[in-house]
Amino acid sequence: MFGIKYMEAVLDDFLSLATTNLISPLILSFVLGVCAALGRSDLVFPEAAAKALSIYLLFAIGMKGGVSVADHGVDLRLGGAIIAGIILSAALPLIAFKLLGIMTALDRTNAAAVAAHYGSISIVTFVAGTSVLESAGIASDGFMVAVAAAMEAPAILSALWLISRGDSETRMDATLWREIMLNGSIVLLVGAFAIGMIVGKEGMADVESFFVSPFKGALCLFLLDMGLVAGRGLRRSRNVLTLGLLGFGFLMPLIGSAAGAALGLLIGLPAGSLFLLMVLSASASYIAVPAAMRVAVPEADPGIYLTLSLGVTFPFNLTLGLPIYLALATLLTGG
Amino acid sequence: MFGIKYMEAVLDDFLSLATTNLISPLILSFVLGVCAALGRSDLVFPEAAAKALSIYLLFAIGMKGGVSVADHGVDLRLGGAIIAGIILSAALPLIAFKLLGIMTALDRTNAAAVAAHYGSISIVTFVAGTSVLESAGIASDGFMVAVAAAMEAPAILSALWLISRGDSETRMDATLWREIMLNGSIVLLVGAFAIGMIVGKEGMADVESFFVSPFKGALCLFLLDMGLVAGRGLRRSRNVLTLGLLGFGFLMPLIGSAAGAALGLLIGLPAGSLFLLMVLSASASYIAVPAAMRVAVPEADPGIYLTLSLGVTFPFNLTLGLPIYLALATLLTGG
Amino acid sequence: MFGIKYMEAVLDDFLSLATTNLISPLILSFVLGVCAALGRSDLVFPEAAAKALSIYLLFAIGMKGGVSVADHGVDLRLGGAIIAGIILSAALPLIAFKLLGIMTALDRTNAAAVAAHYGSISIVTFVAGTSVLESAGIASDGFMVAVAAAMEAPAILSALWLISRGDSETRMDATLWREIMLNGSIVLLVGAFAIGMIVGKEGMADVESFFVSPFKGALCLFLLDMGLVAGRGLRRSRNVLTLGLLGFGFLMPLIGSAAGAALGLLIGLPAGSLFLLMVLSASASYIAVPAAMRVAVPEADPGIYLTLSLGVTFPFNLTLGLPIYLALATLLTGG
Amino acid sequence: MQTHKAKRVAIIIEAPMERRLRKTLEDAGVTGYSILPVTGGSGRSGSWSAEGQVGMAGGMVQVVCIVKPERLDALLDSAFSVVERHIGVVTVSDCEVLRAERF
Amino acid sequence: MQTHKAKRVAIIIEAPMERRLRKTLEDAGVTGYSILPVTGGSGRSGSWSAEGQVGMAGGMVQVVCIVKPERLDALLDSAFSVVERHIGVVTVSDCEVLRAERF
Amino acid sequence: MQTHKAKRVAIIIEAPMERRLRKTLEDAGVTGYSILPVTGGSGRSGSWSAEGQVGMAGGMVQVVCIVKPERLDALLDSAFSVVERHIGVVTVSDCEVLRAERF
Ligand SMILES: Nc1ncnc2c1ncn2[C@@H]1O[C@H](COP(=O)(O)O)[C@@H](O)[C@H]1O
Ligand SMILES: Nc1ncnc2c1ncn2[C@@H]1O[C@H](COP(=O)(O)O)[C@@H](O)[C@H]1O
Ligand SMILES: Nc1ncnc2c1ncn2[C@@H]1O[C@H](COP(=O)(O)O)[C@@H](O)[C@H]1O
Ligand code: NA
Ligand code: NA
Numbered sequence A, B, C: 001m002f003g004i005k006y007m008e009a010v011l012d013d014f015l016s017l018a019t020t021n022l023i024s025p026l027i028l029s030f031v032l033g034v035c036a037a038l039g040r041s042d043l044v045f046p047e048a049a050a051k052a053l054s055i056y057l058l059f060a061i062g063m064k065g066g067v068s069v070a071d072h073g074v075d076l077r078l079g080g081a082i083i084a085g086i087i088l089s090a091a092l093p094l095i096a097f098k099l100l101g102i103m104t105a106l107d108r109t110n111a112a113a114v115a116a117h118y119g120s121i122s123i124v125t126f127v128a129g130t131s132v133l134e135s136a137g138i139a140s141d142g143f144m145v146a147v148a149a150a151m152e153a154p155a156i157l158s159a160l161w162l163i164s165r166g167d168s169e170t171r172m173d174a175t176l177w178r179e180i181m182l183n184g185s186i187v188l189l190v191g192a193f194a195i196g197m198i199v200g201k202e203g204m205a206d207v208e209s210f211f212v213s214p215f216k217g218a219l220c221l222f223l224l225d226m227g228l229v230a231g232r233g234l235r236r237s238r239n240v241l242t243l244g245l246l247g248f249g250f251l252m253p254l255i256g257s258a259a260g261a262a263l264g265l266l267i268g269l270p271a272g273s274l275f276l277l278m279v280l281s282a283s284a285s286y287i288a289v290p291a292a293m294r295v296a297v298p299e300a301d302p303g304i305y306l307t308l309s310l311g312v313t314f315p316f317n318l319t320l321g322l323p324i325y326l327a328l329a330t331l332l333t334g335g
Numbered sequence D, E, F: 001m002q003t004h005k006a007k008r009v010a011i012i013i014e015a016p017m018e019r020r021l022r023k024t025l026e027d028a029g030v031t032g033y034s035i036l037p038v039t040g041g042s043g044r045s046g047s048w049s050a051e052g053q054v055g056m057a058g059g060m061v062q063v064v065c066i067v068k069p070e071r072l073d074a075l076l077d078s079a080f081s082v083v084e085r086h087i088g089v090v091t092v093s094d095c096e097v098l099r100a101e102r103f
């Protein structure tokens, strides 16, 4: 009896959460972008503006994380969380690769390339996650930004190992490795995190009305652009999306978030941070990993991996995924 | 006796309004741009930044409109205003075409192309109008944003009809029609309007420090760029500007605003909204319509229609037009 | 006895100032950029975004200056300061040219080209200087913005005169002269200054949340980009940097600031403005002058003058120079 | 290195016509082309530059197609149907390509 | 499709010289040209890229003119007067054009 | 005007490969090249456009080298080693240059 009541309450919570999320300006902006692109509107966001916005968002989120760490002191859990992140990033591609073998007819190279994306992360999904947390009034650890940075690259190694076990060869060299480790978003995230740690709350006060107050509005415009990009990608590549691939694009984030939840509970993360680790595990890269794949595995088809991560998994996470993961994270930590 | 006193008071009001308008940072930024361009300074605004700014402005103005409608409930006048807008957009090109026949020596094709611009609208003029209203402390209906969107396209149809009655043919097809109806600014305005209606005041609060507080400052920079563009256009095309064309560029907005006033009074718009309808009718398109004309009527000379709408009518409306229309709107509604 | 105590106190002040400056978000952002570039990260700032940011910063700083002049009335010192600025800009290249003859093996043309940069100014260094002043709570005269504008061009004339005294010829003509005097940053600074003077405090209030509050944060991002550019320039041109050139890049700003201090004291500038005049004299141009040199003296090597001004002197001023000049300015005015 | 004869067709056309030209080329079976931005120019209708614009009505783009010689005529015919009433500049030149099987 | 012989002249030059080159070309009666952005490169003076720049001093642009063969020499002479002391790269190649009356 | 024979090599390649191509060319002694942005295109792998992108993975660039005829083969060999497994389009055409000593 009680169990059912409890589940009902949880379901109610989840539904109200999902509704709040779905009618937030953020998600609606994304939906507007998708619709405009599907309707073939000529609305485009200049590339330079999108890049500038993403630099702004990465810098702001990194700095906020650093300031929060400076404020609360470095936590023992920081090390645990980063190791958990690296393990997740390295292991998820192996799971994804197996799953692709079962659900789709992709060849080894393409399957490994897709798998790499799902081990790595989407920082925009992470940022949207922090916004959802904020609206729900749940705290999280500032160091999760560092975890995000740590999860970008290991997945690529796993995927290249998968490919090299087959007969095709990859173009992995020191140059590429340096490019991956020092790619723009890692440098920005980690650098801004460090700046935040050094300047602390006081230094942040100076730049708050640029990096903090307008943040959500800027994220709206960025998600509008992401919607345009995702919608245009979908329209162009609808023919590559078999049912199996589509299913994978929805299933894999759920598996990823479950794995994230397991490791997060193991190292004792509280609700907010657990949620963010789930979001990172569930999300798929569409910037760093595609660029690396283009160089290292030119035979893999960008149409497949970009469409899946950007056209299927990203929208799924943004709309349905976030409330699901948050409901689970609160449930699991008994919040 | 009383009549003269009253007129004097009105004139006083108008002069002080005009002065306030002319020395606002908005107009001065525009003037700076024009002067820099006429002096052949190498000051340029990167194209991408101008586009990004215009996306920001359209989104912000659309959302504000939607929030205001959500706040005050949908008004019965909404329907009337939209119909009035469509009628104005469709009818004004016919008047403009006649007037061009009288005042200038343009051939049928060029005259129709110019006429199309004057039926349609300039959203920046509209935005500047809302700023003037705000400074004057006069309220207006949020739905005027929807009216602006509705007035973009009908003028193009009228102009194409005018051309097809002559012997030249136009390139009108379903593709172009979709392009016009789903052009970036309509999609943004209507989409952001819908988002504003859904999220309401509460959702707006989240993004206010991005979309509301910095709005006027951002508009300053955008008008600086518009000034540069208008000035450069003028310098390049001064030789196409005959006296007749110049006269048309000043006269037509007055006629348009008068027509807007007539229909606005008929449907009972209050001062603020009446003013905005006059502004929309007085303004001439320089984004959507030129692009459509390039495709549908390639024989028409962009030097003529762009110079007129951007180099003559836009500055006129921005500087003298706005205070005139506001004085008239207050006078007509007995405000 | 007393003297030593006093010097100790001054040194303490200077050290705390230097520390505050070095751990401000502004300088740290610049350092992040330099490190990212030296580490060959692929982090890049879109060119259009950098240009847009610089338009924003110039407009904001110009307007603030104008508003402050409108507020405090035009000061008698304005004229003196502008004349001092012009003299400094014209004379410093002669000193720099001599110094280059002593310290380096540059030929006449290259030495004159480098010298031109050091007479002219870097507006970003000026902006960073105003930020440092603000943090230190020291007031300065709004008209210093006009002084900055006045110092951009005279240095170019001096350098061209130096070259024409040798046997190479320069390409100086009316067109180039107009281009220099009406270059984008002069027009923006002076134009925005005028706008600020016209609209005053009241007009500024309207656009404050765009031009004032987010200013420092925007400057952070801009300095991040400047760091990237400076770092990349250094990496590419390390081989042109002889010890002599390097020494010149550090020594010349100190000489420049000393000259600035002398003239500034002569005309009775108070601490804040004296500091800014020292900053202007110490800083080297990397936008207006390089463009002019490219046209007028194509034989000079951009690798040398850009690397020196942007890769050596700019970082030096930003990190160590500013606190040194501020300590001196306070000391000299007995503050 | 083994190279093969091919033709390089470059079409400069108003930006608002880009979509139509792309569609027409694709309908005519020309699957390979690249689009390069044009930031300014001058012609019978005067001179312009991208910075002096709002909207894309005034801009131009350059479409470059590398095709096998035998497919040139089909390409030109279809391109001409689009540029005919427009201000497009169409040039054809000889070139050599690596990996002929791709064209 | 009927085509006509023409010459394609491409000039890569420093961005701050663009205005002067345009003016010189226009003075020499060359009314048709297009300007394409160049975002990086390498030459005797080292390698560069547009992203690593503040100001336009370091950038380059490419000016492309299609002219009738008989007007080539006049064009080259006037272009050379501008690029002479500068680092411009000037290439000339043969091409065919549609609608010869436009050149 | 005195002109000299040269070869114009144009390589269209994925943006993430730009650095590698530049390095390979420089290692092969090709010191002169320019990079032009490509904002869209179409090929066997479908059509794309720069605006529909996040990140640079999907973009392309065009690298243009003017070389003396005798250095063509070395250039093509080194370029081919980079584009081999990639989707680069390589074209070679004849041209004339002013100031041959620069190439
Ligand atoms: N001869 C030419 N060479 C290169 N580009 C040209 C030429 N003629 C025209 N164009 C380009 O096409 C545009 C329109 O030309 P027009 O229709 O002659 O005004 C110009 O602004 C240039 O960008
Ligand atoms: N052989 C070449 N082919 C193509 N572009 C070149 C060539 N040589 C020089 N350039 C371009 O011209 C610029 C200046 O060349 P330079 O004066 O040799 O340093 C380079 O950065 C390239 O953008
Ligand atoms: N025949 C061609 N002519 C010009 N550009 C091409 C051609 N084929 C391919 N490209 C360019 O190279 C890219 C990749 O081509 P592909 O590998 O065939 O998909 C295309 O998107 C175009 O930008
Ligand atoms: Na993941
Ligand atoms: Na109108």
Ligand code: NA
Residues within 6 Å of the ligand: C092, C117, C118, C119, C120, C121, C122, C256, C280, C281, C282, C283, C284, C285
């Ligand atoms: Na100086």
